[in-house]
Amino acid sequence: MLNLLVIDDNPAIGQALQTLFSLQGYQVHAATTAEQAWQLLAQHSMDLVLQDMNFAAGEMQGVQGKALFYQLQQDYPTIPVILMTAWTQLEMAVELVKAGATDYIAKPWDDQRLLLTVANALKLKVLTAQQQRREREQQAVFAGKDLCGLVFASSTMQQLVQMALQLAPANAAVLITGPNGAGKEGIANLLHANSPRKQKPFIKVNMGALPADLMEAELFGAEAGAYSGAHKTRIGRFEAADGGSLFLDEIGNLSLSGQAKLLRVLQSGEFERLGSSVTRTVDVRLISATNTDLTAAIAEGRFRQDLYYRVNVVQLALPALAERSEDILPLARHFLAGQKALSQAAEQRLLRYPWPGNVRELQNVCQRALLLSSSQEIQAEALGLPETPQNKRALDDISREQLQQALRQAEGVISRAASQLGISRQALYRRMEFYGIDAP
Structure with missing residues (x-):
């Protein structure tokens, strides 16, 4: 009580x-x-x-x-x-x-x-x-590790980061999945920074931003005259990453011919530049990321199944920000960098918003609020986010862990647990049903 x-x-x-x-x-x-x-x-x-x-x-x-x-x-x-x-x-x-x-x-x-x-x-x-407890746990668990500036408080992210650190020393290819803006590049940074290759190059390629006809030249290089406009020899990203790591973001956008070449280099470490018959060898650890369902792309003939098994030796699934609400306020405070504080109403507005743009959207909101807020404490209105009525909040806005802890602290008294969480008893019952938690 x-x-x-x-x-x-x-x-x-x-x-x-x-x-x-x-x-x-x-x-x-x-x-x-x-x-x-x-x-x-x-x-x-x-x-x-x-x-x-x-x-x-x-x-x-x-x-x-x-x-x-x-x-x-x-x-x-x-x-x-x-x-x-x-x-x-x-x-x-x-x-x-x-x-x-x-x-x-x-x-x-x-x-x-x-x-x-x-x-x-x-x-x-x-x-x-x-x-505070999680921060202490993180300091103990991640002592001596380079977290590359990652900010998180949820147990979901802690488990994901621990798994990434466990994989970091290996050479196995890793596929990071998750929605746009969720922070897949941050996990890739962590994999490289804690690997034996950390002193070697870490090359990043955004496949979604490259024209299809330039992807192969970008990855594998091209000799002068290999295509229109190629006036000098071009070093590809694989060559540039030799000895280090290569991060291919949105790998699902790679053309089928590019996929064939990627499969070969993953199998043998060998490739040729466009317009060259000279076989070159590289030692590269591949980290890939995608926000699309590659198994569906395989079924539709847009992605090679044999390549999928090569790039997906181990998969790290990064959840959307809405699925790890405990990370919202720590991330917001990180983005505000101590320049301004959040009012209680602003914190509630952040917690209730569904974040379709994930961490990237949260960062933009915080940067805008810093510019537009005239006081030292950011009010809810300065965030520029629509108000989400209490009765329309997402059922997963409170995590299972928070829900169970509130019920334990309230000794099973529903009204007390609901008050502690700032929701009605009916809303608490709906969330218990959503997570499959039996009423005490």
Whole structure:
């Protein structure tokens, strides 16, 4: 059961808040003085503090509340604090929120807004703790490894990165699959940077950006006069990558004749430049990527089956950003580079958006927000994203892991788990059904 501490010199307000939150499954402790608050904090493990700003008759400046808040922050830095007052000037509230207070609620309060504010604060606390734990785990698991700037918090990505690091020392061809903008090139960088070839060239070719008639010359090179406009000898990407790694992005776009040559070089390491009969030999580790279904392309005669087995010795499937929502906020903060912070509403907008453009779209949104936001805290409107109504959120916007953890922490009480996640009980039931989780 989650423990809330209410600090207010008016016993009637403490009683009202006890009634309101007890109905939602919280355990509420009330203190009318700062001294009582410290005693309760020493006796119980508190999950959140609702703090008034004035504790003496006639006190309206909030000096006592300000001092108490800073002491709470020093002694209990992980406990969210929500400030409540009818008197304190807005300037002081803004100062304390900037100093670390979770939010500011004016009296008289709106019950639903207060409940939602508390639920969101607790959810953010859980997510922050999860992120910190995962960061510690990552530091231990990936110590001494070059992550090439990859930012992730989800267990899905951690498993994928671990698998990529396990494959990195080998020479086996790797096929990275996933939608556009999901970060396939980042996984390719990681494979090369942690391989014995890391001091050798790492050559990248975007097959989707090359005209079909230039693909073979790009990959295998061409002698002068081999085709119209070839005025001098051209070194192909395979030659340039000799001893290192070659990354072929969108390999499904390679022509059938180019596929035949690629198959030969993968089998024997041998190839000829266009217009040349001289056989050349290279030692290259191939990393490929695609956002298309190559098995469907094989069935349609657009991709060679024998080549598929050569490039797909091991496959790394990179999920869409919407399938790993735990990565959204860490990535957003990474793209903002500490220049500006995200408001709570902005974070919620980011979490609810479906991200059809994946990580690349998120990066563009953050860059635009940095340019257009006039304050140090980015508001939801500055993101330029449409609002997604709560009842239309995707069922996988909360991961199975988050859902199960919330149910464990709530000891199986649905209403409490739903409040912790910031959704309704009906929405929680729908997500449990979606993941096949039985009701406790």
